[in-house]
Amino acid sequence: MSHRNFIWICLLPLVVVTAAFFLLPMAQLLAVGAGGSRGVSAYLAIITEPRYRATLINTVVLAAATTIATLVIATIAGLFLQRHRFPGRAVLIAMLTFPLAFPGVVVGFLIILLAGRQGLIGAITAAVTGEKVVFAYSIFGLFLGYLYFSIPRVILTVMAAVQKLDIGLEEAARSLGASPWAVQRDVVLPALGPAFVASGAIAFATAMGAFGTAFTLATNIDVLPMLIYTEFTLAANFAISAALSIGLGVIAWAILALARSMSGGAVAAAG
Secondary structure, three states: OOHHHHHHHHHHHHHHHHHHHHHHHHHHHHHHHHOOOOHHHHHHHHHHOHHHHHHHHHHHHHHHHHHHHHHHHHHHHHHHHHHOOOOOHHHHHHHHHHHHHOOHHHHHHHHHHHHOOOOHHHHHHHHHHOOOOOOOOOHHHHHHHHHHHHHHHHHHHHHHHHHOOOHHHHHHHHHOOOOHHHHHHHHHHHHOHHHHHHHHHHHHHHHHHOOHHHHHHOOOOOOHHHHHHHHHHOOOOHHHHHHHHHHHHHHHHHHHHHHHHHOOOOOOOOO
C-alpha cells in the first residue's frame, strides 16, 4: 500500500463523520431557512425584525457581560490558586470546576433555589426587610447562571497559562524596582493575553448558545436560544427558526475565528 493511499484511508473516517454530522445538517438547515415564504430574506429577519433584533442585542450584551465578568473573576482566582499552596487548595479548585459536571437546566435550578420565589435570598430579605427579593427570572438571574458555568472553563485555561509563565521575567521586573502591581500590569497580564482571548471567546460563544439555563430562567427576557425554541415548537415556523440558528452560529463562529486569529490559532471550539 502506498503512503498516499494510507493517508486517504486514515482520513476516510474523518470525512464521513464531518459530512454526516456537520456538512449535511448545515446544508439542510440552510435549505430550510431559505425555503419559507420569505425566501432568502429570512436570514435578514434577525436584523430587520424589531423583536428578533432586540433579542439579538439582549443575547450579545448578556454574553459580553458574562465574558468580561468571567475573565475578571477567573483571572484573579486563577493567579492566586496557581501561585499559592495552602490546605484545602485542591478542594477549592474542585469546587470551582464542579459546575462543569452540571447541565444548564441544573444550573438554572440552582439559581432558582438561590434567588427564586422560594429561594434563599428571598427568604432572608423577607425576614429582614419584609419584602422578598426575587431576581432569578430576570436578566441578572440569567447572568448569574451563565457566570456559574463560564468560570470553570476560563479558570482552568488561566491556571494552565499562569503555570507556563516565565517567573524570571517577574523577578527581573522586581529587581528593577517595579511594584507588585506594576509587575502584574506590565508583565503578567500581557503574557496572559492569548489565554484571555481564547478563554474569553469560548465563554462568549458558550453564553450565546446556552439553552438549558435560558430555558429554566428566561421568563422575563428573550434570548436567541429560547426564541429559536419557541419559533420551532410553538409557532412551527421552521424557516425562521433555521435562519435564526444560522445567524446565531455565524456570530459565535465569527467571534471564535477572530479570537483564533488574535491568539495564533489556540482557540478551541466552544463546549
